[in-house]
Amino acid sequence: MEPWLSGLVGLFFAASLYMMLSKKIIRILLGVAMLGNGVNLLLFTAGRITRDVPPIMPLDAYAPPEGAANALPQALILTAIVISFSFLAFLLVLAFRAFQDLGTDDTDAMRVAEPLADPGPPRGY
Amino acid sequence: MPTPISAPGWLLLILAAPFLAALLAPVLQGIAGRVSAFILALVPLASFAALLTLVPEVSAGARMTIGLDWWPAYGVRFSVLVDGLSLTFALLVTGIGTLIVLYSGGYMKGHPQAGRFMGFILAFMGAMLGLVLADDGITLFVMWEATSITSFLLIGFDHARAAARRAALQALVITGAGGLCLLAAVVLIGQATGTRTLSEIVASGETIRGSALYLPIFILVLGAAFTKSAQVPLHVWLPNAMEAPTPVSAFLHSATMVKAGVYLLMRLHPVLGGTPEWTTVLPLFGGATLITGTIMAVRQTDLKLMLAQTTVASLGLLVMLIGVSTEAAIVGAVGYLLAHAFFKGALFMVAGTIDHEAGTRDVTRLGGLRAAMPVTFVSALVAAVSMAGLPPMIGFVAKEALYLGFDESGRTALVVVAVAGNALMFVIGFAVALKPFLGPPVKTPKHAHEGPFELTVGPAVLGVVGLGAALGLGGFQAGLIAPMASAVAGRPIAPELHLIPTYVSMPLILSAVTVALGIVGYLLLSPARAAVAGIQSAIGWGPDRGFDQVVAALVAFAALVTRIVQPGRLELYMTAMVAFIAAALLIPLITLGEMPSWPSGDRPLLKEAAVMLIAVLGLAAVVVARTRLTAIVSLGIQGFAVAVLFVLFGAPDLAFTQFMVETLSVVILALVLTRLNLGERDHRPRWQMALDATVATAAGLGFAALLLKVTQVPFDRTLTDFYDAYARSIAHGRNIVNVIIVDFRGLDTLGEIAVVMVAGLAILALVRIKSRTPILPTPETGKRK
Amino acid sequence: MNTIIFRTISPLLVSLMLLFSVFITLRGHNEPGGGFIGGLIAASAWALYGLSHGVPTVRRALRFHPMEIAGFGLFLAAATGILSLLFARNFMTGLWAFPQILGVEVALSTPMFFDIGVYFVVMGSMASIALSLEEREGGV
Known part of the structure; x- marks a missing residue:
């Protein structure tokens, strides 16, 4: 199963990075959203894949059932999902505010910090 | 040379005392005012008196050391050597230091920053004392740099004037470069002799003179000495240092600090001296410095500058004499x-x-x-x-x-x-x-x-x-x-x-x-002054102008580099980053022959294949979406597909979370994106799209290959087994994922929820900021306002 | 989204979701669930309520600002860790107690309260994000 998921992860990365190479902040944002999923799947797959059985012990047992999934990457991913969502929300609001104040969604046109007519560094002491 | 005997312990106290006094000086100045200079002068005076008691023993030929371990792992000690050379210098530093502290009290009387000034002067004195008394090469280097830094602070004391700032910076750059030469020289000497202790190095002159490292060491030592002791053409900082208040000029820039270079040459004379290189190079530079300094002194009308130029000349004379090398x-x-x-x-x-x-x-x-x-x-x-x-x-x-x-x-x-x-x-x-x-x-x-x-x-x-x-x-x-x-x-x-x-x-x-x-x-002074001034303006260029030109060229070069590597275009940075990631993933895999083998084995079940296909379709739809709504819905599709994959592969917790997050994502995306235009499909020219697609595909391929390779090597279950074994027996939980999150790795989770909270706060702040007038008004936003 | 059906059903749905979120959080140690999931469900409930009845209604119902709730959660989570210090254990060592309450053995533990802290942080932050964005829309 892992090879198939590896291929899927590759597609996730390719698609999201392609989106992030755009100049439009919306496309970049969508790329970031997909990248989070790609990274989570990468972690998940690297921890090896098993079918169906979750890492939860039966009532009377002190060990997970035979063939249970690897719990460690799941713990990593669970928090990663929430954090990447917070991050996405922040980027979204940031992009929105930038659009409001700068009047553009083109990263090339966002030139408040680095104006095209750069006077250069100050001379003298 | 006699082996060193143990020096009295109060020597270390003498080294610490100026720094302590420097800390006290501003406070004392506030309390005692004019009297504080008399109190502070007691510190160097007491040191001077104490050092005087060592004269009889040292003049009888004794050498004394004492030290503390500083950085034992690297054999660095804070150690002190008292012999005829260092003791005489130490007496000069403390003796003239006493007079200078007193003088500063009168000179800076009523100055609002007099306390700070006194502190700097005393700190410099401590550094200079450490420099001349240092036995360990690293101690010497640290104290050497400390004198450069205190000198910087003192020259730039009147920092409201550009000339003072320039002079301070120039002195720091030139003497700081010399300091680095000294460090390199100490390291090389350590390599050649196996020790960085000056008292031992001095005894191993034969080894160094015969070593292949002699020439590099010689050049580096000259680099250190000539910058500090202002030899032509590196002398320019010394006359400019006259921007400092006069007590500084008297103390640092004539009596003590500028002699540090001469001290270094004298200290290493038994090791490096007497060779043809030594007796040729030193008199040459010293002589040139002597003549330049005296001629430039004739040209000046400012008393301090006249003296400064003759100081340059005197330093040249000293270097000449050391270069002659005879008794x-x-x-x-x-x-x-x-x-x-x-x-x-x-x-x-x-x-x-x-x-x-x-x-x-x-x-x-x-x-x-x-x-x-x-x-x-x-x-x-x-x-x-x-x-x-x-x-x-x-x-x-x-x-x-x-x-x-x-x-x-x-x-x-x-x-x-x-x-x-x-x-x-x-x-x-x-x-x-x-x-x-x-x-x-x-x-x-x-x-x-x-x-x-x-x-x-x-x-x-x-x-x-x-x-x-x-x-x-x-x-x-x-x-x-x-x-x-x-x-x-x-x-x-x-x-x-x-x-x-x-x-x-x-x-x-x-x-x-x-x-x-x-x-x-x-x-003939007046006509001579006019003549030199005439010649100087006829030449119109000097090392001082050269310094400005070098600095300006450096700034211009930095600006050029910045313009090239930071043109302010995000997509260029992103392309460079993604291309680098692709190269970093693929090149090692290929060149080291670590490419994964072609996969074989189990096929996905129909339901798994179907979900994966849905995910891929969702991805593709996002990439080609023409409208906001299509893009958001497609994004939701790939997200939910991932959630279903989690269900299928035994991760209900993840699936749950993913479902909720995707739902919320779609909601907030919809809320925000209704205000933004996704615009037409793309604004990129075709070649740009092809390039981006190539780079992104290469990176995706790299990740896929890496992951495939990872899954093909044996799996280390150590950690998983640990959590499986102890989740219930000691943490009383049957859901291992949750136990890891809230118990085993609780500290990580604490950090993560803090991040979530900070993100929430940041968003709140961004939303609440009052919308200003658009910085770059466009017709579109103009309408909205 | 201002339809009668939506407005009528949503309070019921919201209260069910909130109840469910508590249930999911508390059972998390033994079954799928936990503070992260519970918090997300609760935040979704508030977002839903905001869409149907307007943000001011939600803010009144919450009594506290969502970020205050999140702050309380972070405090609770950190405090459970510090509690271990008071018992002379390392920071965040799990402490357990099994008191009999009304004849039933109840498992009380610092990880449980930690998870409740996570619940509040996630609920508060996410609700704050969603509500502030909904507010911009002028209470659709």
């Missing part, structure tokens, strides 16, 4: 170094007093002050006599000694250079000491009168010392000159200096020539 030359160097510290320190203080009391330092606007400032006048005269090399001052003895050194070497060129330089110093000495005081009184910006006790005591004491050293030459010679010269030569020397020449020798004749030339020069 007589070393004795001459030692004698001249001491004499110079006395008379130059005194003259600087005199210049400062004149400036302080009369309001100007311009020699052409001064005159007739002898009546108003009699004590200062006498002090200046005594110092000038010493500087001119006339009896009965120590300057005369020193000059006789150094002429003897040059004469014995048989190098006529050096003799000529030395005589010319000394004649010009004669001129400048008397120009500084006589011009402001003689002649009819001139109206000065301030009504001139004698300075207070703090300002007059320094030059007077130094004058007395200069006279006393000459009159009591026997004791001075046995106590300081002989031990110091022996330490420089690396073998015992018994110099025979005389105040009254016993016969008409070659040095005496040279002295007479010097005096004759000097008198002629003094009379």
